[in-house]
Amino acid sequence: MTQTSPPKPLRGFEDIRRTWHYAYKKYGARIMPGEYYVTRNDELIATTLGSCVSACIRDPDTKIGGMNHFMLPFKGQGDAAMDASASSRYGNFAMEHMINDILKNGGRRENLEVKVFGGGNVLPSMTAVGTKNVNFVRDYLVTEGFEISAEDLGGPYPRKVVYFPESGRVLMQRVAMSRRDEEEITRREIEYRNSLESKPVGGEIDLF
Amino acid sequence: MNILIVDDSAAMRIIVQRALREAGFEGHNITEAEDGAVALESVMEEEPDLILCDWNMPNMNGPELLQALNNEGCEAVFGFVTTEATPAMRDKANQLGADFLISKPFTAQDFADALAEFT
Secondary structure: OOOOOOOOOOOOOOOOEEEEEEEOOEEEEOOOOEHHHEOOOOOOOEEEEEEEEEEEEOOOOOEEEEEEEOOOOOOOOOOOOHHHHHHHHHHHHHHHHHHHHHHOOOOHHOOOOOEEEEOOOOOOOOOHHHHHHHHHHHHHHHHHHHOOEEEEEOOOOEEEEEEEEOOEOOOEEEEEEEEHHHHHHHHHHHHHHHHHEEEEEEOOOOEE | EEEEEEOOOHHHHHHHHHHHHHOOOOOOOEEEEOHHHHHHHHHHHOOOOOOEEEOOOOOOOOHHHHHHHHHHOOEEEEEEEEEOHHHHHHHHHHHOOEEEEEEOOOHHHHHHHHHOOOO
């Protein structure tokens, strides 16, 4: 069975590219650092993680779920420009954006099933970054009162994650990377990290 | 000053409190509510001077709370703190008589700027 075009995405996710996955006979979205995808369709969401973390969250009753892929913005050692509170604020927004979209589309907060992956200390130059991301996501989930129903966090490995929000199933592989793959993941994460650092964590104000 | 923070995310309520502190709002009496319905009860008891409120929440959302407060004749300063801020949302906030709207991600400075007029 193949489909000629991917199922209709939820509003706001039209720009996420989806392709047909023969192995799973489903359409799937591949998300990059800084992105997230939420769906009510029977499709998959895939990503590759180095030091970044992904939360896979769904409501098993309404079958709506999503996956994000983010890291906290930390400057180099000794640089106070991005302090810990600004940095965790960014992580909160990354989580809240996705959870809000799940709730807005019919999910219920008390039903949410949460699985988390990634945060590998993959690269000597980004040693502590994975651990900081893991600590953040654990703290966040405790504060919000969510239990983790499955996890694979930390360690020295990059990971490939495929999530099926319809069933809640996750296929995860700790990957032995070729040098080229590793360079590619590193390049993307560093690019993403640099973009976070050049963007101030600030919003807009309207006074009426 | 009595301040009421209304948000269904516990993490976000902590962050809003921290941003208020960083913006120089210390030593105030802060109450939290996890949705509009709880907030409405709390308003009757605590009579807040300032309400900082999320938009999307279960039970009673932000705009519904503001409408209910208007009906009760509540005179507290009311500001939305929201993840999304579409032009339609800004219009609605304005129509309902909100005093300001801060969109996330916000900084402590955003709070200082928004609240300067009211304190």
